[in-house]
Amino acid sequence: MLVKIFGGAVYGINAITITIEVNILWGAKFIIVGLPDNAVKESQQRIDSALREIGLKIPGKRVIINMAPADVKKEGSAYDLPIGIGILAANEQLPDADLEHYVIMGELSLDGSLQAVKGVLPIAIHAKKEGFKGIILPHQNANEAAVVQDFEVYGFRHINEVIAFLKKEKSFSPAVFDRKIMEQHSDNELLDFKDVKGQxxxxxxxxxxxxxxxxxxxxxxxxxxxxxxxxxLPTILPPMTTEEALETTKIHSVAGKIQNNNSLIVNRPFRSPHHTISNVALVGGGSWPQPGEISLAHNGILFLDELPEFQRSVLEVLRQPLEDRMISISRSKFSVEYPANIMLIASMNPCPCGYYNHPTKECNCPPGAVHKYLSKISGPLLDRIDIHIEVVPVELDKMTSNTESEPSAAIRERVIAAREIQTARFREHQGIYCNAQMTSPLLKKYCLLDDRCTALLKIAMQRFGLSARAYDRIIKLSRTIADLEHSEKIKPEYIAEAIQYRSLDREGWGG
Known part of the structure; x- marks a missing residue:
């Protein structure tokens, strides 16, 4: 008997439907076709053991399994459950099961219990678009897939429960997404700007x-x-919108970074990779591409501590994602794209010993060492960083002061107000949410400068030798400062402040 079961496969952060056709004929061989990898081929042993644990078995006949589309490689153990259910249905052990209405995914243990799989959120989103009634998953993934509204998500712990559900022997309730999750803010109470003295x-x-x-x-x-x-810094960022939360969760789902029983990522990511990280780990890739640290920081912060200690080749791969806010990974037979809308926050010492320009300690680096150290970061990369700021050690009097600084909550309110202005400004421009994303045409439209502002910019360009990209960055910063001040016009004082945030473009750095 020939039956069809439906599963899914993830490419980039999107999914496609995989049709698993199972046919049982006379003979004595188990065959899987349709570009399965070793993990899929090994499913026979897991399925055989799981079925025997519940008093069933793979029939001693010729079992042919085709995974369509046949020219797309199938990877991982997530096809164990649909293949096992397909074998039972083809052997007429699941009569009248509504298999055509559900997408089924899950890894089988030898005792028949179900293990969590990656990428269920994009698979669930795609399944709803394709018109499926619901999805059957391991219980660990149920909350994650339940984010998809008006779509039945069933999480099971054992293959016995799946069989009982399909046979309609027992009723099960679908997982329900708790909308209150969107209102949660898990900002760490131990991290607050009110505890920062000075600076x-x-x-x-x-x-x-x-x-x-x-x-x-x-x-x-x-x-x-x-x-x-x-x-x-994450404590003053505005809360994520529903769209941002969904897109961020999809990336973490594909990478297998969603913790058990979690559903939606509602707090902006903060990723801080070690300086020994490789190119592939940062941007993503591999023989079967996976998201890298840049994409895992999507809609959040990528923090690179001690920037010059990173390999030069690793830093250079940042240039294109920072400009395009998208990473494209190409292979001989396919290519995938991962979003990379990040805030890059980096830190560095001014020299190898760390005390160049220090107010009290003397730098003991040899001549030329400072310039050599700073040159580890290329000019094109620095051009893509809007704000360069010097962090001077806090004086002892301020450190011992009992005066409390402004809390993160107060700063966050001003940030949210400025972002609301930008949201209204860019409402008609798809994919543009904040000033840093403005293109040249948008700069001309929303960042009009009067004669005084233009004259000030010309002086800065000539004195510091700024590039055209740095020129644009200054204007974008000026627009943000104006938004914080609730000003429609960009004033000369906003331009002057923005120019001050180009420390590495000034004379005096590098010795």
Whole structure:
């Protein structure tokens, strides 16, 4: 008897439907065709053991399994459950099962229990678009897939439960997504800007970066507070929209980063890879591409601590994602795209010893060492970083002061207000959500400069030798500062402040 079961496969952050055709004929061979990898081929042993544990078995006949489309490679153990159910249905052990209405995915243990699989959220979204009634999954993945509204999601612990459901021997309730999750904010109470003594200029720069989605690099000596400040930046970012949360969750689902019983990622990601990271681990890839750290930080922050310690080749692969906000990974037979809308926050020492330009300690680096150290970061990469800010060690008087600084909640309110202005501004422009994403035509439309602003910019361009890209970055920063001040016009003082955030473009750096 020939039956068809439906599963799914993930490419990039999207999915396609996989049709699993099972036919049982006279003979004595188990055959899987349709470009299965070794994990799929090994499913025979897991399925055989799982079925025997519940008093069933693979029939001693010729079992042919075709996974269509046949020219698409099938990877992983997530096809164990649909293949097992297909064998039972083809052997007429599942009469009147509504197999055509459900997508089925899951890995089988030898005792028949179900194990979690990757990428169920994009598969569930695609299944709903394709008109399926629901999806059958391991219980660990049920909350994740339940994010898809008006779609039945059933999570089971054992293949026995799946069989009972399909035979209609027992009723099961679908998983339900709790909308209150979107209202949760798990900002760590231990991280708050109110605990940061001094550093008012850096906190101001971070507020501007958060308000406009700008990239930022902090330069300062060891112990000046660069990492501490960076880790507090998520506490002032605006909450994610439903669309952002869904897209972020899809990426983490594909990468297998969703924790058991979690459903939706509602807090902006903060990724901080070690400086020994490889190109592939950062941008994604592999023989079967997976999202890298850049994509895992989508709609959040990618923090690179001690930037010059990263390999030069690793830093250079950042250039294209920072500009296009998308990563395209090509292979000989296919290509995938991962979104990469990130805020890059980096930190670095000013020199190898760390004390160049320090107010009290003397730099002991040899001549030319500072320039050599800074040259590890290319000019094109620095051009793509909007804000360069010096982090000076806090004076002892301020450190011992009992005065409490402004809390993150107050700063966040101003950031949210500025983002709301930008949301209204770019409502008609798809894919543009903040000032940092503005293209040249949008700059001309929304960043009109008067004669005084233009004259000030010309002086800065001539004195610091800024590039055309740096020119655009200054204007974008000025627009964000104006939004924070609720000003429709860009004023000369906003331009002047934006110019101050180009520390590495000024004379005096590099010795």
């Amino acid at each position: 008012e200029n850096v906190k101001r720069a971070m507020e501007i970066a958060a308000a406009g989605g700008h990239n930022m690099i902090m330069i300062g000596s060891p112990g000046s507070g660069k990492t501490m400040l960076a880790r507090r």
